[in-house]
Amino acid sequence: MSETAPAPTVSLLLVDDDPNEDVILRRMAAKVSTISIVLHYRQTIADALDFIRTQDGLHLVLMDNRLHPTVDFRETVPALRQAGFIGPIGVISSSLDDPYFQAFEDYGVDFRIDKSELDATAIEFLIREYVIRE
């Protein structure tokens, strides 16, 4: 009798000032049947920095581009890197059209994705691309 390998567990942090996005992402993550996703949520960059400093084994960060009141990924992602996080960071935004998105790699970002493109298939691809394949 063949045994099925257990689903890998991946720890993911969402940083977004809108708590509704946490609810939406949780629903999407629940649809990823082949990976067990432990989703953490922080509403501010300060809380995210505290979390990163105290949490071991975090695999992937999804960072909302604009956090209240005005900061964007050009400030938040370098702050996460300064805090010592060397895992993959993806920026999510409702619009990737701003020219500064073309320089995302210069700010320590691994990938960008539009909120409208984020679904269970995309989440699974990102985890396989940046976590499991590593």
Next chain:
Amino acid sequence: MAGLLKNHRRYELERDLDKALNRVDFFRIFRSMALRYAFDHFGIVHLTNDGDASLLSGRLILHDLPSGMAEEYDKRHRFSESSVYESLITSAIPSVWTPADIELASGRNLLRQLGFDLLVCIPVAAPTSGSRYGVLYLGDQEELARGPFMELCYETVCAFDYFYRVALASKAGMGLTPRETEILRWISYGKTASEIALIVSVSEHTVNSHTATILKKLNVVNRTQMVAKAIRERIIQ
């Protein structure tokens, strides 16, 4: 994009293609293209004879197929023996397949084996190297009309051309970027990927990706040879 002229018509695709920088960007482009034409999934397969040519999972270089689907297929079937694979090898004309096609011989019917009702295969060739690939779109809808089908084929050729140039091409002989030179210098100091990630404020994944690109550009096989060649070529002191 270097090597492309205004004469290479890309129409409204040019804006998105010019912006694409990594595999995730191309995943987004191909996936949105698949969904725009009402397909469920896409997959890009390399039509090489290297390695185990029979495995679908080993040939897929970018896809959004459900996890494990290709591996399950490989347990029961051989992709290299499927009628669809044969058609990709024998002709560069795009093809459309449904499970009832008489051309899909029993035991070689990729559509039935994967559980879809429609498959579009678009053969593409890599610019400069000429290596052959196939872009597959899978879904359960009715067959596309002639106009949308031709648009899909054209858009796929354009998108693959960019994908190859950005993500797949051997970059041997090309110059290093400032970031690659910086990472090369830290490698020459004996730093590990995770240490370099901390120093230059990027992810370990990015450091490994830059390192792989440097290996390709310098045409070397390991970090020791990389550093030796970089010193010899006076890229670093």
